[in-house]
Amino acid sequence: MRHLVLYALASALITAPAAARELKVGQPAPPIELTLVDGSKTTLAEHRGEVVLLNFWATWCVPCRAELPLLDGYYRHTRQHALSVFAVATDGSAPLHQLKPLFAAMAIPAVRRIKGIDAEMPAVPTNYIIDRAGVVRYAKAAALDLDDLNRELIPLLNEPAPKG
Numbered sequence: 001m002r003h004l005v006l007y008a009l010a011s012a013l014i015t016a017p018a019a020a021r022e023l024k025v026g027q028p029a030p031p032i033e034l035t036l037v038d039g040s041k042t043t044l045a046e047h048r049g050e051v052v053l054l055n056f057w058a059t060w061c062v063p064c065r066a067e068l069p070l071l072d073g074y075y076r077h078t079r080q081h082a083l084s085v086f087a088v089a090t091d092g093s094a095p096l097h098q099l100k101p102l103f104a105a106m107a108i109p110a111v112r113r114i115k116g117i118d119a120e121m122p123a124v125p126t127n128y129i130i131d132r133a134g135v136v137r138y139a140k141a142a143a144l145d146l147d148d149l150n151r152e153l154i155p156l157l158n159e160p161a162p163k164g
Helices: 002-020 062-081 096-103 146-158
Strands: 033-036 041-043 051-057 083-089 110-115 126-130 136-140
Touching: 051 062, 051 146, 062 083, 062 146, 096 110, 126 146, 136 146
Parallel strands: 051 083, 083 110
Antiparallel strands: 033 041, 033 110, 051 126, 126 136
């Protein structure tokens, strides 16, 4: 019996950090640090009070490459309402020298490294939307279209920023 209790405790300690690093709808997002292609860093905490869209994509993914201009255009038209969009290149997607020219004309920043969650997605594109209070409100492995963006983002952009 004692070994069973020790095994259960050890299992919980091993799996707890992984579970805390996941983005789950209805749960607060874990602390996340983003390293952009220009080398600058930002954290999710720095964007508290904003609606954040994390778009995980790959250069070899045709739907991903079609989705990026839509996300960029949407961001350009709604950023004044405290929307942040980050395009997170999945590991092995492309070397840095290929990412920079791809995003040179875009307003959304490209992320080359993410800490705090597992950047390996089961499918790309995968999108997460985090509300102004830091709670994950949307998670889906599929490209977003304009109707999806309006349906998911407009209600969140209309919510007031949390106090404090």
